[in-house]
Amino acid sequence: MAEAAEAAVPPAPVTAYEPRSRLVEGVRAYGLIVAMWLRSTMAYRASFLMTAFGNFVATAFDFVTILLMFAHVDALGGYTLPEIALLYGASGTAFGLADLLMGSMDRLGRRVRDGTLDTLLVRPVPVLAQVAADRFALRRLGRVTQGLLVLGYGLVAADIDWTAVKVPVLPLMLLSGSVIFGSLFVAGGAFQFVAQDASQVQNSFTYGGNTLLQYPPTVFAQDLVRGVTFVVPLAFVNWLPALYLLDRPLPLGLPDGVAFLPPVVAAVCASAAGLAWRRGLRSYRSTGS
Amino acid sequence: MRVYAVVAAGGFRRYATYRIETAAGVFTNTVFGFILAYTYRALWDERPHLGGYDMPQALTFVWLGQALLMTCVMMGGGFEDELIERIRTGDIAVDLYRPVDLQLWWLAQDLGRAAFHLLGRGIVPMVFGALAFDLALPGSPGPWLAFLVAVALGVVVSFAIRYLVALSAFWLMDGAGAAQIAFLAGLFFTGMLLPLSLFPGLLGEVARVLPWSALLQLPADVFLGKHTGWGLVRVYAFQASWAAVLLLLGRLVQSAATRRVVVQGG
Numbered sequence: 001m002a003e004a005a006e007a008a009v010p011p012a013p014v015t016a017y018e019p020r021s022r023l024v025e026g027v028r029a030y031g032l033i034v035a036m037w038l039r040s041t042m043a044y045r046a047s048f049l050m051t052a053f054g055n056f057v058a059t060a061f062d063f064v065t066i067l068l069m070f071a072h073v074d075a076l077g078g079y080t081l082p083e084i085a086l087l088y089g090a091s092g093t094a095f096g097l098a099d100l101l102m103g104s105m106d107r108l109g110r111r112v113r114d115g116t117l118d119t120l121l122v123r124p125v126p127v128l129a130q131v132a133a134d135r136f137a138l139r140r141l142g143r144v145t146q147g148l149l150v151l152g153y154g155l156v157a158a159d160i161d162w163t164a165v166k167v168p169v170l171p172l173m174l175l176s177g178s179v180i181f182g183s184l185f186v187a188g189g190a191f192q193f194v195a196q197d198a199s200q201v202q203n204s205f206t207y208g209g210n211t212l213l214q215y216p217p218t219v220f221a222q223d224l225v226r227g228v229t230f231v232v233p234l235a236f237v238n239w240l241p242a243l244y245l246l247d248r249p250l251p252l253g254l255p256d257g258v259a260f261l262p263p264v265v266a267a268v269c270a271s272a273a274g275l276a277w278r279r280g281l282r283s284y285r286s287t288g289s
Numbered sequence: 290m291r292v293y294a295v296v297a298a299g300g301f302r303r304y305a306t307y308r309i310e311t312a313a314g315v316f317t318n319t320v321f322g323f324i325l326a327y328t329y330r331a332l333w334d335e336r337p338h339l340g341g342y343d344m345p346q347a348l349t350f351v352w353l354g355q356a357l358l359m360t361c362v363m364m365g366g367g368f369e370d371e372l373i374e375r376i377r378t379g380d381i382a383v384d385l386y387r388p389v390d391l392q393l394w395w396l397a398q399d400l401g402r403a404a405f406h407l408l409g410r411g412i413v414p415m416v417f418g419a420l421a422f423d424l425a426l427p428g429s430p431g432p433w434l435a436f437l438v439a440v441a442l443g444v445v446v447s448f449a450i451r452y453l454v455a456l457s458a459f460w461l462m463d464g465a466g467a468a469q470i471a472f473l474a475g476l477f478f479t480g481m482l483l484p485l486s487l488f489p490g491l492l493g494e495v496a497r498v499l500p501w502s503a504l505l506q507l508p509a510d511v512f513l514g515k516h517t518g519w520g521l522v523r524v525y526a527f528q529a530s531w532a533a534v535l536l537l538l539g540r541l542v543q544s545a546a547t548r549r550v551v552v553q554g555g
Contacts, residue, residue: 215324
């Protein structure tokens with residue numbers, strides 16, 4: 001009976017082109033381009049291992065700096081080494097993930113300058129996916145690994161009073177953090193449509209933001225903390241959720257509930273970055289070269 | 290000699306062309322200067338006179354690091370990328386036929402670049418730093434001049450190291466690995482992360498005699514008046530010796546490499 005019933009249903013009309021949503025299209029294209037770069041990376045496996053290790057060591061240097069500092073002191077800005085390791089690891093992991101997925105955005109300025117962006121525009125694939133996946137560098141896993149290791153040390157060594165409410169804060173912090181950093185990469189890319197030689201400005205927000213978040217907010221001037229909370233909401237990457245995990249008072253006298261806001265902030269950042277990107281792309285004028 | 294002066298002027302002009310990039314770089318140096326200065330302030334709050342520096346001196350060290358970052362190319366990436374590319378493609382054969390000395394030609398170009406970066410990327414972050422923090426700036430012209438000499442010697446040492454990195458491409462073909470090692474060593478041993486006087490024990494002793502200390506640690510100490518009289522002469526002698534040794538090594542490697550080019554037929 002079932003077979004007969006099935007046969008009675010006419011087959012769905014096959015269309016030559018199924019319109020998919022831009023998002024699905026973009027993610028699919030991103031995946032394909034990344035797979036291509038992965039194949040090319042793995043052609044030189046030894047070279048990949050060396051550069052990944054170099055990436056690991058280079059990013060480990062700023063934690064070595066913190067260790068050297070703690071060779072002289074017991075606390076920095078009132079925070080112990082394990083507590084700073086937690087802040088460092090959370091920011092490092094979130095930034096590392098964003099850098100792995102979107103880090104190629106800072107090459108956009110060069111593409112605008114030398115005219116190779118034009119080739120991306122004529123392909124039937126979202127430009128953002130193409131730029132983000134361009135020269136996808138798996139070696140950046142070195143940075144993620146380093147961040148995770150320090151985070152692991154921080155979580156084990158710091159005195160955290162775990163409760164049922166605190167547990168989801170940790171993964172939400174890392175995911176939202178990487179979305180916030182990723183949005184910065186995209187917004188920076190949009191900015192480079194306007195100022196082509198200014199990838200450094202983007203780097204001061206991304207790399208600079210990451211460096212800033214490695215230290216506790218008590219180290220910095222209150223106005224700076226206010227700026228990275230309300231203007232460029234970097235504080236939501238790790239400061240606010242991590243200080244809640246540590247039962248520390250949140251900066252600027254913010255209530256504990258703020259520690260649960262990172263997903264909301266991440267969503268707002270992503271939409272704002274998307275809008276900025278669309279505006280930037282629309283303002284693009286080819287150099288004609 | 291005239292030709293090298295022209296090449297140096299060319300190096301200066303070439304980098305002076307990138308105005309937006311220079312402005313963006315100044316912005317970056319200033320942002321990082323602020324972040325580092327706050328962390329140093331937290332550290333020196335906890336331990337005043339750490340490493341023999343008081344708070345204004347420690348903060349000055351931070352801003353000198355940002356001001357000299359590009360001048361002394363502490364994070365790599367300068368003429369060496371171009372030279373590596375010329376070696377890889379074989380264009381180097383053309384360079385070797387020119388009636389100028391290869392090493393001196395690139396040195397002159399790099400000195401011109403350094404002069405531009407000192408003015409273009411050094412002064413403005415330093416001014417911002419001095420406005421926002423209490424810095425230990427020398428009141429008389431003496432230490433400023435002594436500092437400039439130390440910086441010039443530091444640039445030559447930096448050049449000599451990067452020249453060796455670039456020449457490694459004759460054997461390795463791909464200079465990325467050597468450049469990365471040089472970058473890591475430069476970052477760690479110049480004092481860019483933390484003054485070398487804060488490095489503990491043997492690590493500190495080794496770090497202070499390596500050539501990289503000539504790039505930031507020594508010029509900064511000269512600026513802060515830590516070395517005067519014979520002490521200053523000793524600093525210059527240390528820098529000049531490393532410069533001489535590394536440049537000479539560069540010449541030896543270069544002549545060995547040139548023979549390879551002939552063997553390969555370009």
